Amino acid sequence: MDEFQKTLSKKISFSGIALHSGEVSKINLLPAKVNQGIIFIRKDIKNSSCVKALWSNVKVANLCTMIKNEQGHTISTIEHLMFALYVLNLTNVTIEVFGSEIPILDGSSKIFIQELLKNKFSYQDIKINTLKIKNSIEIRDKEKFIKYVPTCNNFLEIDYTLNYNDHLIKKQRYIIKDICKNFEQISEARTFCHQEDLEKIFAMGLAKGGSLDNAIVISGKKILNQEGLRYKNEFVRHKILDCIGDLYLAGHHLNGKIICNQGGHELTYRLLQKIFSNKNNYYLKNQVNVSPKNLKNNLKSNINYKVAV
Secondary structure, eight states: OOSEEEEESSSEEEEEEOOOOEEEEEEEEOOOTTTOOHHHHHHHHTOOOOEOOGGGGGOOOOSOOEEOOOOOEEEEEEEHHHHHHHTTTTTEEEEEESSOOOOTTTHHHHHHHHHHSSSEEEEEEEOOEEEEOOOOEEEETTTTTEEOOOOSSSSSSEEEEEEEESSOOOOOEESOOOTTTTTTTTOOOOOOOEEHHHHHHHHOOTTOOOTTTSSSEEEEEEEEEETTSSSHHHHHHHHHHHHHHHGGGGGOOOEEEHHHOOOOOOHHHHHHHHHTTOGGEEEEOOOOBOOHHHHHOOOOOOOOOOOOO
């Protein structure tokens, strides 16, 4: 994980269909000042205030992660973009959104990461605030649970188990250590659904923009997508992708271990809520100012990550 705060060097834009609204959505990612964090702004609404990507701004929603501002304006399906920002260690970014939802693109974080990596990042002259969580903290709902465990490692490890009562997914478990160094194992995993659930989802007014171009559709023992799966266990890998994106709503990178069984957006949100409900659970390591000269001597302005195409 990078030691210093980092932002973009220039504007980067994305556009495409929104998964749930079915509308065309455009977003601009802009450089931001130190200590700002990740901020979203609804540009399609006059005089709309910004909303910071924090757990305290989450509005519980179906099948996505949604945040809202004090005016009640919402921005949904932010989790895939948040994953990209997390694993690329981008700490300060302003995101202009022309619509109520982030474009789904191909249903994963692949395109976000590829486009971001085509551009240089700008390191900033203040160290990041490191979030230290002192205790093991768990949220449980019957057989479902998510648990944070402190470790001595300077990275985040995920141990995720998915267990579906179906003919295809069945039970899948995946463990990934140091998500920021190994994000390519997760970044291309797409969102998914069962064909028999679509009628219910449509009745909820969701997935209006869903298609085989941006989601895996399962029918019995078959995948309806002509190209098949990108990974044999793409389903559990996508759940990890969602989990990491949601965890970035802590406002900081986490070190330690996440153990999750049958989790989801709401369970991850409840974990963050529990962590921050008691100041004895955590502390922030103080940031240190450094001179631009020292910064230049210690950091490179380019990174050389590889992303599978």
